[in-house]
Amino acid sequence: RFVPERMVPFSFPVSKCALWDPVPMGDVIGSHITYYRNPKLSMMEKTLRLAYRHAKQNEKKLFSCFLLGTLAVDDDGEGITLTIDRFDPGREA
Numbered sequence: 186r187f188v189p190e191r192m193v194p195f196s197f198p199v200s201k202c203a204l205w206d207p208v209p210m211g212d213v214i215g216s217h218i219t220y221y222r223n224p225k226l227s228m229m230e231k232t233l234r235l236a237y238r239h240a241k242q243n244e245k246k247l248f249s250c251f252l253l254g255t256l257a258v259d260d261d262g263e264g265i266t267l268t269i270d271r272f273d274p275g276r277e278a
Contacts, residue, residue, distance in 0.1 A: 223264040
């Protein structure tokens with residue numbers, strides 16, 4: 186479902202050399218991962234258990250970590266699947 190009030194425009198960082206003309210052309214369109222595709226989330230049990238164990242052992246209420254995986258379009262072209270298969274606790278600052 187397209188929800189324009191939640192859409193945030195994106196911009197490219199400032200650079201000294203542009204590979205294209207930055208002047209907008211045409212009508213504004215929305216781009217959202219779920220606009221045309223049905224999303225699915227798949228997570229390895231081992232990854233979930235590792236993240237849970239790390240959260241329980243952490244003394245802070247809030248902490249940062251990374252969940253890594255792959256994003257793929259389904260064979261039928263109708264959906265996308267996000268497969269999370271790795272956990273990285275990150276570094277303590």
